[in-house]
Amino acid sequence: MPQMGVSVAEGTVVDWRKQRGDWVEADETICEISTDKIDTEVPSPASGRLIEVLVQVGVTVDVGTTLARIATDARPGEPHSSENDRPTALTRTADAPPPPPVAAPPPAHDPPRAPAARGSAARRYSPVVQRIADEHGVDLDEVEGSGRDGRVQKKDVMAHVQARGGAPPPDEPTMHIESPYRPGAGASLSGPYTPPEGRPLSRMRQSIGEHMKRSLQTAATCTTWIEVDVSRIEIARRQLGITALPLIARCTIGALVEYPLLNAWLEDDTHTVHEQVNLGIAVALGEDGLIVPVVRGAQDLSPEGLSRRIRDLARRARARQLSPDDVRGATFTITNPGQFGSMMATPVISQPQVAILDVEAIVKRPVVVTDAFGEDAIAIRPMVILGLSWDHRALDGAIAARFLASVKKRVESYEA
Amino acid sequence: MTEMTYLRAISDGLRTEMRQDDRVLLMGEDIGVYGGAFKVTDGFIEEFGADRVMDTPLAESGIVGTAVGAAVVGLRPVCEMQFADFVSCGFDQIINVAGKMLYRQGLPVNITVRLPSGGGFSGGPFHSQNPEAWFMHSPGLKVVAPSTAEDAKGLIIASIRDPNPVIYMEHKNLYRREKGEVPEGSYETPFKARVAREGDDLVVITYGAMVHTALEATADLDGASVMVLDLRSLVPLDEEAILGAVHHCSKVVVVDEANQTCAAGAQVSALIAERGFEDLDGPVLRVASPDVPIPFSPPLEAAVLPSVERVREACRQLLEY
Numbered sequence: 001m002p003q004m005g006v007s008v009a010e011g012t013v014v015d016w017r018k019q020r021g022d023w024v025e026a027d028e029t030i031c032e033i034s035t036d037k038i039d040t041e042v043p044s045p046a047s048g049r050l051i052e053v054l055v056q057v058g059v060t061v062d063v064g065t066t067l068a069r070i071a072t073d074a075r076p077g078e079p080h081s082s083e084n085d086r087p088t089a090l091t092r093t094a095d096a097p098p099p100p101p102v103a104a105p106p107p108a109h110d111p112p113r114a115p116a117a118r119g120s121a122a123r124r125y126s127p128v129v130q131r132i133a134d135e136h137g138v139d140l141d142e143v144e145g146s147g148r149d150g151r152v153q154k155k156d157v158m159a160h161v162q163a164r165g166g167a168p169p170p171d172e173p174t175m176h177i178e179s180p181y182r183p184g185a186g187a188s189l190s191g192p193y194t195p196p197e198g199r200p201l202s203r204m205r206q207s208i209g210e211h212m213k214r215s216l217q218t219a220a221t222c223t224t225w226i227e228v229d230v231s232r233i234e235i236a237r238r239q240l241g242i243t244a245l246p247l248i249a250r251c252t253i254g255a256l257v258e259y260p261l262l263n264a265w266l267e268d269d270t271h272t273v274h275e276q277v278n279l280g281i282a283v284a285l286g287e288d289g290l291i292v293p294v295v296r297g298a299q300d301l302s303p304e305g306l307s308r309r310i311r312d313l314a315r316r317a318r319a320r321q322l323s324p325d326d327v328r329g330a331t332f333t334i335t336n337p338g339q340f341g342s343m344m345a346t347p348v349i350s351q352p353q354v355a356i357l358d359v360e361a362i363v364k365r366p367v368v369v370t371d372a373f374g375e376d377a378i379a380i381r382p383m384v385i386l387g388l389s390w391d392h393r394a395l396d397g398a399i400a401a402r403f404l405a406s407v408k409k410r411v412e413s414y415e416a
Numbered sequence: 417m418t419e420m421t422y423l424r425a426i427s428d429g430l431r432t433e434m435r436q437d438d439r440v441l442l443m444g445e446d447i448g449v450y451g452g453a454f455k456v457t458d459g460f461i462e463e464f465g466a467d468r469v470m471d472t473p474l475a476e477s478g479i480v481g482t483a484v485g486a487a488v489v490g491l492r493p494v495c496e497m498q499f500a501d502f503v504s505c506g507f508d509q510i511i512n513v514a515g516k517m518l519y520r521q522g523l524p525v526n527i528t529v530r531l532p533s534g535g536g537f538s539g540g541p542f543h544s545q546n547p548e549a550w551f552m553h554s555p556g557l558k559v560v561a562p563s564t565a566e567d568a569k570g571l572i573i574a575s576i577r578d579p580n581p582v583i584y585m586e587h588k589n590l591y592r593r594e595k596g597e598v599p600e601g602s603y604e605t606p607f608k609a610r611v612a613r614e615g616d617d618l619v620v621i622t623y624g625a626m627v628h629t630a631l632e633a634t635a636d637l638d639g640a641s642v643m644v645l646d647l648r649s650l651v652p653l654d655e656e657a658i659l660g661a662v663h664h665c666s667k668v669v670v671v672d673e674a675n676q677t678c679a680a681g682a683q684v685s686a687l688i689a690e691r692g693f694e695d696l697d698g699p700v701l702r703v704a705s706p707d708v709p710i711p712f713s714p715p716l717e718a719a720v721l722p723s724v725e726r727v728r729e730a731c732r733q734l735l736e737y
Contacts, residue, residue: 126697128666147737154666154697155617241655241691 280330444496515556570605
């Protein structure tokens with residue numbers, strides 16, 4: 001079980017990509033694992049034949065435990081001496097040395113094997129096909145192409161995703177949890193109700209649940225709301241061709257620099273106030289759960305830079321390609337469920353941070369505005385409610401309110 | 417709603433705006449007593465008088481220059497170039513004077529220059545050109561090109577009201593051929609693209625007369641669902657609509673009637689390459705006139721201008737890609 005991040009002590013095998021007797025190339029994915037930080041694929045440490053699987057799917061083991069054995073003296077296509085029940089002279093274990101923390105996990109699909117495939121027109125994919133394959137973790141080698149010379153077209157990969165049971169990619173990247181509701185055949189109204197069979201909660205859900213419960217037990221969580229006019233953000237958003245989130249994030253970062261008490265960690269009695277803003281952004285992973293990748297050094301990024309980083313992190317999160325470092329070290333978190341039209345929430349603080357900002361739906365409302373002559377008038381303005389959950393152990397309501405007022409001022413006076 | 421031709425819709429727009437705004441006046445060659453080479457201003461001199469419907473000498477530079485002066489003191493002149501091809505004689509006044517006045521002196525130049533453009537009727541090299549790209553390249557000007565009667569009226573009104581110099585491309589081949597329901601009274605068509613037909617498999621992006629060529633070419637294309645996007649405005653270019661269509665369809669054919677090099681479609685293609693790359697499922701194909709003068713000879717002209725068949729062939733190629 002490889003070490004995926006300093007604080008990770010154990011991991012669960014989710015799937016074996018190779019079975020006993022399969023030939024495996026060095027760096028080829030051998031299995032998938034799940035830890036409470038991240039789900040990832042484990043590359044094979046060596047080429048050889050998989051002769052023994054020691055940890056079955058669903059079993060959780062400590063870091064450093066041997067997962068499987070690979071015979072490195074075997075040759076592809078030939079039976080290995082160990083398969084005749086003779087002891088092997090040379091085996092290597094699959095408990096790979098810990099990868100360097102910054103290394104990205106291996107790509108979702110296998111490297112090209114057949115030399116004939118390389119350079120042939122059939123094996124080159126258009127940008128949209130690659131993007132969809134990435135978003136849905138599709139192995140393009142498995143997709144049959146209907147284009148010229150068997151080229152894989154957008155419609156082919158879409159059909160493949162749909163046949164596999166996935167939904168087509170949403171037009172706008174989803175940043176939060178989807179409703180689990182799916183219209184289906186109505187349950188019979190007569191006779192006793194037979195509930196469907198229950199299943200064990202996924203590893204990710206368990207981990208999210210534990211973290212959220214621990215936060216509510218640990219922190220003295222309070223929530224404060226403020227209503228903000230986002231007219232200028234809407235204009236800037238159209239000018240820059242980005243979403244409102246990075247612009248609101250930019251204003252929030254400005255306020256965090258002004259009120260560093262919100263950009264802090266509280267671990268027992270140790271209070272750490274950060275100068276650098278490492279901004280966590282909640283990203284939904286469909287029904288599986290959510291993950292909070294981190295934009296490091298966000299105080300130095302422009303709205304366009306933030307937009308690019310957030311998009312990149314969200315894309316890699318959905319493709320399950322985040323490295324442990326991508327999800328570590330957040331000093332403040334933004335969650336953005338408002339895109340589905342919700343108005344208010346009481347978000348739970350991600351420990352050991354001391355606050356989390358919730359961005360709700362932007363809704364046009366009649367509001368009272370004051371013109372240059374001091375006259376009041378009713379105007380139609382795009383408004384949003386920002387909710388801040390904060391830890392009363394680390395700060396008081398006055399600071400939280402002044403922080404929100406600072407965000408509001410920055411948003412309402414935003415100059416692109 | 418009244419059904420009228422594209423040409424009558426332009427007249428209707430001009431007349432509507434002249435009746436409700438006495439700052440609007442017309443200038444051009446033979447537009448008064450004769451009613452214009454194409455009769456767009458037929459009857460105008462009787463209704464509005466020779467002060468507001470001015471017959472000018474054969475001097476495009478003088479027409480535009482006078483209009484710029486009139487606009488600076490608060491009028492809203494509409495200049496007619498008898499054929500778009502002749503605008504080159506007024507080029508300096510449009511590019512260097514009208515287009516730069518706001519930047520240099522802070523004075524808005526609210527003029528509209530009407531350019532009867534396009535070929536398809538054996539007009540030859542001086543009476544068939546599509547020079548919109550000349551003006552797209554020069555900052556300070558807006559460029560619009562309606563394809564329907566309704567937009568022809570709405571865009572001439574919007575052009576007159578827009579405080580910038582607007583180059584209004586009116587396609588001669590649509591003048592009497594294109595008919596449609598046109599709303600009564602005054603309305604503005606926004607400087608935004610229009611979906612001429614919805615579709616999913618491929619999008620044809622074009623404007624002006626080529627909208628109709630594209631619609632005909634893809635009406636029945638082996639069952640494919642083809643979107644046709646009518647740009648309507650070339651400056652400003654509706655980038656959001658273009659990228660939205662590319663995102664939805666992933667395959668793009670761009671059609672210009674103009675000569676290919678640096679045409680409006682070249683700008684559209686560059687935009688897609690830059691900002692729509694991750695949505696593409698094939699190369700961006702262009703159909704345009706080759707870089708040659710437009711011939712007099714009917715068979716040669718038909719070979720040069722983008723035809724229904726050429727657009728259809730490009731779409732087929734890309735759909736199969």
